[in-house]
Amino acid sequence: MNIQKNISLKPYNTFGIDVKAHSFVEITGLLQLQKILQLSSYPERFVLSGGSNMLLTKDVEALVLYINVKGKSIVQETEDTVVIKAMAGENWHQLVLWSLEQGFGGLENLSLIPGNTGTAPIQNIGAYGIELKDVFVSCEAMDIATQELVEFSKEDCRFGYRDSIFKTAKKGKYIITSVSLQLTKRNHKLLTFYGAIEDELKSKGVVHPTINSISEAVIAIRRHKLPDPSELGNSGSFFKNPVVSKKTFDTFFKKNPNAPYYSLEDGTYKIPAGWLIEQCGFKGKRFGDAGVHEKQALVLVNYGNASGAEILALAHQIQEAVQKQFKIKITPEVNIIR
Numbered sequence: 001m002n003i004q005k006n007i008s009l010k011p012y013n014t015f016g017i018d019v020k021a022h023s024f025v026e027i028t029g030l031l032q033l034q035k036i037l038q039l040s041s042y043p044e045r046f047v048l049s050g051g052s053n054m055l056l057t058k059d060v061e062a063l064v065l066y067i068n069v070k071g072k073s074i075v076q077e078t079e080d081t082v083v084i085k086a087m088a089g090e091n092w093h094q095l096v097l098w099s100l101e102q103g104f105g106g107l108e109n110l111s112l113i114p115g116n117t118g119t120a121p122i123q124n125i126g127a128y129g130i131e132l133k134d135v136f137v138s139c140e141a142m143d144i145a146t147q148e149l150v151e152f153s154k155e156d157c158r159f160g161y162r163d164s165i166f167k168t169a170k171k172g173k174y175i176i177t178s179v180s181l182q183l184t185k186r187n188h189k190l191l192t193f194y195g196a197i198e199d200e201l202k203s204k205g206v207v208h209p210t211i212n213s214i215s216e217a218v219i220a221i222r223r224h225k226l227p228d229p230s231e232l233g234n235s236g237s238f239f240k241n242p243v244v245s246k247k248t249f250d251t252f253f254k255k256n257p258n259a260p261y262y263s264l265e266d267g268t269y270k271i272p273a274g275w276l277i278e279q280c281g282f283k284g285k286r287f288g289d290a291g292v293h294e295k296q297a298l299v300l301v302n303y304g305n306a307s308g309a310e311i312l313a314l315a316h317q318i319q320e321a322v323q324k325q326f327k328i329k330i331t332p333e334v335n336i337i338r
């Protein structure tokens with residue numbers, strides 16, 4: 001089984017928080033996962049994969065299951081579309097690049113998102129006009145209690161904005177082992193309406209965009225705006241963009257007529273948390289080794305040796321300031337492990 005003792009989790013979380021796992025095991029196969037879950041000596045488990053959407057605030061006493069099951073294949077194909085299946089431990093961006101190499105469209109706008117494929121459905125990853133749910137077919141997950149493999153359809157997953165059943169009703173009950181996605185082989189649906197993509201393509205002189213040029217544009221935008229976790233610890237957007245009622249929005253907008261916003265189909269409004277945080281004066285600020293990124297205020301960063309508690313304290317300070325100045329509540333997008 002090779003259960004390691006007292007190892008640092010710093011290399012296993014993109015925030016680069018240095019906490020210890022009392023016990024840790026790397027999972028490379030499904031049978032191994034089943035066996036580990038049957039061990040009565042480790043009744044508490046903590047599931048970790050890409051470690052890109054979590055803030056660790058203390059040592060982990062539960063057995064850390066580092067999900068590193070690899071493999072990807074084409075499972076269905078028609079003239080126009082293809083369904084690919086990727087195991088949970090496949091790095092998300094490598095999967096996007098692989099799909100582009102095959103000439104498959106659908107993932108280009110989701111280029112360069114840190115993390116692994118198995119965790120993508122949990123928070124329904126999204127960027128530049130698309131969310132995972134738009135290409136998602138199904139996923140397989142192991143029931144932690146029975147060790148059975150269960151299939152979840154798109155409907156079963158109840159996807160929402162950075163949300164799914166794996167964050168709500170089924171939280172902590174399953175380990176996602178693979179994800180199946182439907183992509184296009186031709187007549188790709190190119191999504192370039194997101195302002196920054198159009199500008200980036202224009203600046204590169206691209207007149208007829210392709211899935212590859214869109215991917216390159218997204219990569220360039222992300223590299224410019226978002227810190228690379230291998231250089232500066234972070235977990236992407238720390239907060240979700242708040243969604244408010246029309247009444248709250250009207251009051252807010254009267255006082256802040258220059259604020260960016262998106263009106264949603266259901267009559268509510270999404271306000272960029274990055275803008276709110278910037279207005280409160282936090283952008284680029286540093287408190288010890290915890291900070292707010294200089295180019296995107298929605299991203300909290302670890303300059304080296306910040307503890308999870310320090311990052312969390314900064315997050316609380318930001319939430320309070322936004323609440324005080326705008327009367328709007330912002331909530332974390334990252335999973336805070338206490």
Ligand code: EPU
Pocket residue numbers: 126127128129226235236237238239240241260272273274275276278283295296297298333
């Ligand atoms: N803004 C500011 N100041 C800032 C940051 C943003 O004023 O410091 C303003 C921008 O000028 C723009 C608006 O806020 O008007 C939106 O900014 P941006 O396009 O950068 O997107 P976002 O809403 O801040 C979301 C996702 C990102 C995703 C981008 C692009 C969430 C929580 N975040 O950020 O996702 O890459 O859109 O689609 O929805 C992530 O989830 O980890 C992530 C990086």
